[in-house]
Amino acid sequence: MTKKILEPFVSIYKGPLGAGVDEVGRGPLAGDVVAAAVILDPAKPIAGLADSKKLSEKRREALFSEIQDKALAFCIARASVAEIDKINILQASLLAMTRAVEGLPTQPEHVWVDGNKIPKWRYAAEAIVKGDSRVQAISAASILAKVTRDRELVALHEQYPDYGFADHKGYPTAVHLAALEKHGITPHHRQSFGPVKKKIEQLDLF
Incomplete structure (x- = not known):
């Protein structure tokens, strides 16, 4: 083989x-x-x-x-x-x-x-x-x-149980996007990626 x-x-x-x-x-x-x-x-x-x-x-x-x-x-x-x-x-x-x-x-x-x-x-x-x-x-x-x-x-x-990282491994699933909307971003989120960047802009953090 x-x-x-x-x-x-x-x-x-x-x-x-x-x-x-x-x-x-x-x-x-x-x-x-x-x-x-x-x-x-x-x-x-x-x-x-x-x-x-x-x-x-x-x-x-x-x-x-x-x-x-x-x-x-x-x-x-x-x-x-x-x-x-x-x-x-x-x-x-x-x-x-x-x-x-x-x-x-x-x-x-x-x-x-x-x-x-x-x-x-x-x-x-x-x-x-x-x-x-x-x-x-x-x-x-x-x-x-x-x-x-x-x-x-x-x-x-274990550190951020509200985001479901154990299941989606960080990928932009519906569960992850809903958690972003509800809880905001963590220091481990990629700020240059669209959904994260959008959330930052909504919070006027730029």
């Missing part, structure tokens, strides 16, 4: 230290954007790697531990809410991915990046649309990033 997933890219890159990188959290109204980079160990295959969004929470949690146990190297990084508001969510996502790859204890010779944009960095890399479903190293990175961010939003729920 691994051979089939990687076949389209073998002619481009054949080195042993390829890293996959992915980010989670572009769409939410609250919380950091989290990225992860992973170099898998061919001698320690991990069954069931897939796009993190297509896995159950229980399966993601199990794979989260297995990836950390078996990977040659991994790093989880982020860009903060303040950075998102300062440089925009796309640039913040690229920044988080750069930090994840640069933070790997073993540096890769090549990087597979999920999506269609590559950060401005020193690494040989290729962008792969839907890479989290096509390249196992990216799948592993997507799982590490999503589990990490989901756990953080569950913890945020």
Whole structure:
């Protein structure tokens, strides 16, 4: 199965230290954007790697531990809410991915990046649309990033129970938008995002 997933890219890159990188959290109204980079160990295959969004929470949690146990190297990084508001969510996502790859204890010779944009960095890399479903190293990175961010939003729920962060993870659901309208914003909301910005303007906080 691994051979089939990687076949389209073998002619481009054949080195042993390829890293996959992915980010989670572009769409939410609250919380950091989290990225992860992973170099898998061919001698320690991990069954069931897939796009993190297509896995159950229980399966993601199990794979989260297995990836950390078996990977040659991994790093989880982020860009903060303040950075998102300062440089925009796309640039913040690229920044988080750069930090994840640069933070790997073993540096890769090549990087597979999920999506269609590559950060401005020193690494040989290729962008792969839907890479989290096509390249196992990216799948592993997507799982590490999503589990990490989901756990953080569950913890945020304990601090702000009126917003429902544990359920919607910061995404602009009807419940979240209603909570914004009723309770206002928290320090963890992205002030540059439309619904949050609108609420700030309503409160005349600009």
